[in-house]
Amino acid sequence: MSIKIGNAPFESRVQDGIKNDFMRKAVSSAQGRFRSGRLVAAEELGNWEEWRTLGEEIRSHTLENLDYYLEQLSDEVSKRGGNVFFAQTAEEANEYIKEVVKKKEAKKIVKSKSMVTEEIGLNHALEEVGSEVIETDLGEWILQLDEDPPSHIVTPALHKDKGQIRETFAVKKGYDKSDRPEELALFAREQLRQEFLQADVGITGCNFAVAESGAITLVTNEGNARLATALPDTQISVMGMERIVPTWEELEVMVSLLTRAAVGQKLTSYVTSLTGTRLEDEVDGPEEFHLVILDNGRSKILGTEFQAALHCIRCASCINVCPVYRHVGGHAYGSIYPGPIGAVLSPLLDGYDDHKELPYASSLCGACTEACPVKIPLHEMLIRHRQIIVERENKAPKTEKMMMKGYAKWASSPAAYKMSTKVARPALKLWTKDESISSGPGPLKGWTDSRNFPAPSKQSFRAWYKERQKGGSYNGNPK
Amino acid sequence: MKVSLFITCLCDIFSTNVGKDTVEILERVGCEVDFPELQTCCGQPAYNSGYLKDSKEAMKQMMRAFRDSEYVVGPSGSCVGMLREYPEVFAGDPDWEEPAKELAAKSYELTQFLVDVIGVVDIGSTFKGRVTYHPSCHMTRILGVKDAPKALLQQVKGVELVELPIAEDCCGFGGTFAVKHAAISEQMVSEKSQHVSETNAEFLVGGDMGCLLNIGGRMAREGKKVEVMHITGILNYRQ
Missing domain, CATH: 3.40.50 (Rossmann fold)
Known part of the structure; x- marks a missing residue:
């Protein structure tokens, strides 16, 4: 897997989403829970807007000084016996990890949930060298058994219900009990426990790396990251190069924002920070630790107008408030990063060719920008993407370009504009009935397929205003 | 208080009663209303679709239309919101940055104007x-x-x-x-x-x-x- 998922064109993915009643119900109810949870958690914290500002400042400061903090992090990890590898590309990251795994002759690898390893398609790469990779986050495990991509960056199996999960467990793992969540979870726990015990290598992502100490911090609710890092002798963590905080102090702020914004929790069940290998005077920790720091297009974003997109802490609160996401679901985006942040990030990391529709999959309502705990101006970035698609990439439809040229002429010429206020009504007369258009021509058709469009008024406002100045009056309402 | 009505193209052509009501409301609270005829559309359809160059043509026309206005008031949060973004759109433009700032600073959505400026x-x-x-x-x-x-x-x-x-x-x-x-x-x-x-x-x-x-x-x-x-x-x- 990589950033792009599936080959179906955008429109058909959208249709698949809209027709998937079950998925839409599940997403809608999850959004409702997440939304109210986030608001309550923010309220409890108090001064939410000040926390957001602080979050933005921390992220912005870190990115402005990223070279410094990356070096500090790297030094600290090395001091604590870890190996650090900077990977320019997904391939470089995968090659490095494959080498480590080959040297260890690892047959079994357990993984905790990590979007960045989805991004580089790590599981696939490891299977190529003959290792068995097991996802240990419950949602990810279900998807892995089902060979289905994630549809959400925090709750990846949001689109599946317990009946579907039972079926997957039955077919793939011989499960023969009910679809009660408790029974399903117990089964998964039993199965996964064996995998943890047998694994040679544990692979994790990284929510935040603390530069001053070289600690990798993982935020989970299932505790699987803790097992994946505690049991196997070798630990590999993969992180996007931007996922750094300077010190423990900033970590506290960012984790507070993350858990509240993501799932409305004051704190998740587990927040785990791990530093390097087991040193001589220590009783636990892995024998070998590798930190893979991934660029994969991120450094190209630094210093551009999109830099703030790298503030993202993957909380998904923009996804949880997005009305477009609610109706089409995560898979419609065709990227492992769906929703507003996905529509911003996917073209930046993976180019416009495969993701040129995404910046338009938004009504620009701004709910995402309002929800973001680190104040990424998401909807403004979507407009900027559209500008690039039109002006630099030249990927806009020809008819649209012509219409916009016409628009510019119309809106910059008062005479042409005034003329249009007179001719609009006769021009649409053919389609007008009872002051309403129920089946319109050209671009209006998309609108009138599902709703009526009004007929232009008999007299434009400006014509009325002229008459009024000569002594006319408005007889709309009884006065 | 002198107020220039920003009608918005939708209300100029389709929902004309909104404009008529706006004029009468403003007069009722004691404003002297005028309607600068050079106004067209705020530029948003082109701007939000990514046609920056085309949208600027519309925006420049709006700045010309309201150059002499004291206050600009319109019955739309969205269209007035667009006017308020002009300074960002024209940032660094030697000819248009100042007019953009001026227009943004004197533009209000109707209810915002009534409550925040008139105080009613x-x-x-x-x-x-x-x-x-x-x-x-x-x-x-x-x-x-x-x-x-x-x-x-x-x-x-x-x-x-x-x-x-x-x-x-x-x-x-x-x-x-x-x-x-x-x-x-x-x-x-x-x-x-x-x-x-x-x-x-x-x-x-x-x-x-x-x-x-x-x-x-x-x-x-x-x-x-x-x-x-x-x-x-x-x-x-x-x-």
């Missing part, structure tokens, strides 16, 4: 009916006007104001979005229509004609009897 919430209106209010996204999130429309509605005699469920959700209009992604827009507006029905309101009121044409058009198609009105229709009503 009761303009002596009477309107009988069960009313629910849709706060349009650009009014609240772009322009930051959240309370003024409701404060005004609450003072109208006879109005029973009922809360719209998940009111802050977008109705699916989004300008060209409603046409470009008509299928998604349809799902969004259907959900909004459902929420309106849940209130049992007789009137759906809002401050942006784009959203109201969208929701109203959908509810008409569904055969619903709810009447969709711009807030000016209620504020200018005296039974």
